Amino acid sequence: MKSYYADLHIHIGRTEEGKAVKITGSRSLTFQHIAKEASERKGLDIVGVIDCHSPGVQQEIEYYLDNGQMEELPGGGIRYHQSTVILGSEIEVKDPGMGPAHVLAYFPTLDVIKEFSIWMSRHMKNIQLSSQRIYVTARQLQQEVIDRGGFLVPAHIFTPHRSVYGSCTDSMANLLDVSLVHAVELGLSSDSAMAGLISELRSMTFLTNSDAHSLSKIGREYNKLSMEEPTYDELVKVIKRIDGRCVSANYGLNPRLGKYHRTYCRGCGSIIDEQEAVSVERCSYCGSMKIVRGVMDRIQDIADLDVPAMPDYRPPYHYQVPLEYIPGIGPKKLRELLAHFDTEMNILHRVDQVDLAVIAGSEAAELIVKAREGTLQLESGGGGTYGKIIR
Numbered sequence: 001m002k003s004y005y006a007d008l009h010i011h012i013g014r015t016e017e018g019k020a021v022k023i024t025g026s027r028s029l030t031f032q033h034i035a036k037e038a039s040e041r042k043g044l045d046i047v048g049v050i051d052c053h054s055p056g057v058q059q060e061i062e063y064y065l066d067n068g069q070m071e072e073l074p075g076g077g078i079r080y081h082q083s084t085v086i087l088g089s090e091i092e093v094k095d096p097g098m099g100p101a102h103v104l105a106y107f108p109t110l111d112v113i114k115e116f117s118i119w120m121s122r123h124m125k126n127i128q129l130s131s132q133r134i135y136v137t138a139r140q141l142q143q144e145v146i147d148r149g150g151f152l153v154p155a156h157i158f159t160p161h162r163s164v165y166g167s168c169t170d171s172m173a174n175l176l177d178v179s180l181v182h183a184v185e186l187g188l189s190s191d192s193a194m195a196g197l198i199s200e201l202r203s204m205t206f207l208t209n210s211d212a213h214s215l216s217k218i219g220r221e222y223n224k225l226s227m228e229e230p231t232y233d234e235l236v237k238v239i240k241r242i243d244g245r246c247v248s249a250n251y252g253l254n255p256r257l258g259k260y261h262r263t264y265c266r267g268c269g270s271i272i273d274e275q276e277a278v279s280v281e282r283c284s285y286c287g288s289m290k291i292v293r294g295v296m297d298r299i300q301d302i303a304d305l306d307v308p309a310m311p312d313y314r315p316p317y318h319y320q321v322p323l324e325y326i327p328g329i330g331p332k333k334l335r336e337l338l339a340h341f342d343t344e345m346n347i348l349h350r351v352d353q354v355d356l357a358v359i360a361g362s363e364a365a366e367l368i369v370k371a372r373e374g375t376l377q378l379e380s381g382g383g384g385t386y387g388k389i390i391r
């Protein structure tokens with residue numbers, strides 16, 4: 001079995017014609033730019049682009065397939081140089097009596113996702129745009145995806161806005177047929193141990209993806225997959241953990257670096273004290289009731305286990321510190337590092353400290369290696385602000 005690095009949640013900002021797909025996404029985030037960034041700069045073997053339901057994007061994919069710059073693989077997925085692109089869609093569901101939640105759907109081929117889009121456009125106001133609300137039940141959507149040979153993954157499941165546990169319900173079984181959910185995406189402010197406190201997640205594969213809204217954020221979280229070749233069919237085996245395929249490691253931001261780790265007050269912006277955050281309804285600083293539950297505190301609310309379940313198929317979760325978070329590594333230094341060591345995966349995982357120090361300086365090189373070993377000191381994020389590295 002071989003190892004491949006994969007980030008399965010990347011948005012498209014605009015089509016090449018400049019039509020908006022994800023309005024808050026960067027203009028340079030086009031289908032072709034993502035494939036190129038993954039292949040040349042990040043060194044990611046597999047990337048999931050989750051705005052491929054948009055007809056404008058589908059036209060571009062068709063163009064690259066027709067002129068031979070990209071190729072559809074027999075096992076599913078689109079090949080561009082060193083990387084495979086998996087076609088997907090992020091969709092907002094909202095069942096009666098529950099809040100909104102995002103789910104990701106992935107499909108084997110362009111033809112299949114095109115046909116899915118035609119179906120979905122009848123239940124959605126604007127099929128061009130990213131992460132739109134669908135007006136069917138979550139279970140209906142789940143069945144439509146599965147019937148087309150696709151699979152569905154609840155997205156960033158604990159974030160306070162638009163996620164299954166963060167804003168929708170206390171139990172995924174209220175929303176979906178959990179026997180058909182093989183994987184969930186943990187999101188930027190949680191890790192395997194935190195998610196292990198919820199028993200209904202026990203059988204599921206955990207994914208760590210970037211939810212990138214710009215090219216530089218691609219790969220800030222990713223997975224190491226054990227599989228035979230980087231194709232859609234093999235990815236399905238990975239998430240179902242069959243024939244020895246599996247996620248062999250998760251690389252995620254330390255939850256303390258995530259911007260929704262801690263509970264905060266929308267009234268005054270204060271982060272609520274760790275001890276009182278579990279029960280607080282009202283801000284202890286300004287008295288406002290506008291409390292946004294941090295991921296850590298939300299998990300404590302809904303946890304039904306005292307000790308995290310760590311089944312033997314649960315891979316190690318490595319705290320990943322993206323290069324742009326390392327003090328002393330600005331855009332110029334990063335360009336120099338890439339010129340010497342080719343890809344970010346090389347810099348993060350493979351290059352020796354001594355060699356890094358020649359280009360990055362000894363202090364930054366030491367921080368990169370500390371990040372690799374998980375020994376960096378961090379300050380918590382909250383209230384929509386990312387955490388920081390303490391030098």
Ligand SMILES: [Zn+2]
Pocket residue numbers: 090102131155156162
């Ligand atoms: Zn989302």
Ligand SMILES: [Zn+2]
Pocket residue numbers: 009011090131211
């Ligand atoms: Zn997203």
